[in-house]
Amino acid sequence: MDETDKKILNLIQTGFPVAARPYAEIGEKTGLSEQEAFGRVKAMFDSGVIRRIGASFDSRGLGWTSTLCAMNTAPERIGEVAAIISEYPGVTHNYQRNHAMNLWFTLIAPDQEAVDRTLAEIEARAKSGKAHNLPMKRKFKIKVDFKFKEEDE
Amino acid sequence: MKKEITPEDARIMAELQRSLPMSLRPYKDIADKLGLTEDYVIQKTREYGEKKYYRRFGATLRHQKAGFKANGMGVWSVPDEADRQRLGEALAAYPEVSHAYERPSFEGWPFHLFTMIHGQTEEEVRAVAAKMARDTGIREYDVLFSTREFKKTSMQYFDHWPAAETAEQGEARR
Incomplete structure (x- = not known):
């Protein structure tokens, strides 16, 4: 894992873009192309560094x-x-x-x-x-x- | 109060609580699966965030845990209701404490305040609890450690009965 990977992780841990082309946005913020950003995230997902990308629902927020x-x-x-x-x-x-x-x-x-x-x-x-x-x-x-x-x- | 969640919301949120499809257009993949448009799924996903249905939308990493190996549930008896706010705040102030709550007591359970205390070893956690007791003057307390884990998972809000229930509510509204 290099500095760029760490930068991506910091970014997408706080908030993964909710947009049609999320990896274009990630790339823009980390100086990569959409394909490169996607490739890096996919590699970290496949290797298990990233366990999951999704919503952490909140029982109180849902009123439960x-x-x-x-x-x-x-x-x-x-x-x-x-x-x-x-x-x-x-x-x-x-x-x-x-x-x-x-x-x-x-x-x-x-x-x-x-x-x-x-x-x-x-x-x-x-x-x-x-x-x-x-x-x-x-x-x-x-x-x-x-x-x-x-x-x- | 339980929020108004339509069966459609439940279907979308069920997808969002899994891991997003690993593709360049993950929201389009979800939309295709559910028979919705990409724009609509994106709009709803943003809306759930604005409504605080989820705390965070992002990547969860493996090995996020810091080096805490032992954690104990400290339970504290504070019979006088008037003392609980002050003592609850005092117990919460320790850096080793992550959570501090008041909960009801009942016959056979004389404890009112609960604190999760973290440390490297059980001895360390017990020593912190002893110090907390000395500092606050609380005489009756205990530290409970988990000795066996039967289940530890994150809540699957929309895959099981809550989803079924929202569907029923949807039926009832029609």
């Missing part, structure tokens, strides 16, 4: 509800219960943690009603007690440029 949930599950059943929870597409993170409250998952749903319905269904299917809903009440900090590993609620 996201929450953190916790369950106190018998340790010998945790794999089974976690598998049920992980089936739901709105569950994006699901971890065992070292506490009596041992199963933690995030849930994204179109509205509160869907959250309640999903948790009730999980409780009924898992038969492992209550799925506690812990929605954010107050936000003190979200450090967006922090490259954290989990819990992107």
Whole structure:
């Protein structure tokens, strides 16, 4: 990866052009032809440096509800219960943690009603007690440029 | 409030949350696939950004993670509601903390404030939490580490039931 590649990456990480010929725009800003800019991006995509080019949708922006949930599950059943929870597409993170409250998952749903319905269904299917809903009440900090590993609620 | 998203919006956004086709005219490829015009797809894509449906439209790189190897969920008991704003801000001020929230407590769970704490090792994270406890005077706290990952993915907003639901809403409107 040379300086030009880095320049392209900086540019398209912040914003990939939403225009008919995006690579002509990228080329213009980096001193390349449209073909050269495309060739470089394609090479970085093929080699895996670029994982994806697209939209990062935002649950809040879409008006959806996201929450953190916790369950106190018998340790010998945790794999089974976690598998049920992980089936739901709105569950994006699901971890065992070292506490009596041992199963933690995030849930994204179109509205509160869907959250309640999903948790009730999980409780009924898992038969492992209550799925506690812990929605954010107050936000003190979200450090967006922090490259954290989990819990992107 | 859930935003008005038409079945057509859901189809376009489903494409935008995948990776763009690797071609000189990616929006034309999407338009052709969906039976729309290139101009229309571009216009809608811009519109979703203006409406803040997405945070960012761009490239995601592999290995974006910095060198943090351990992260713990610090949970803090602050029974007096009146203290939570001040203590929440105090905990959030540590550079090792990426997220700080208040969440509800319940019987058997006496904690009110949550902080994600990052470090090189679990010991380091625990040491930061101990310092946070000393500095703030919070006596009851714990640090939870993940010991097993069952699922970690990014939300596929429009491929599953939300898309089906928007389609139903579209039906209901007709």
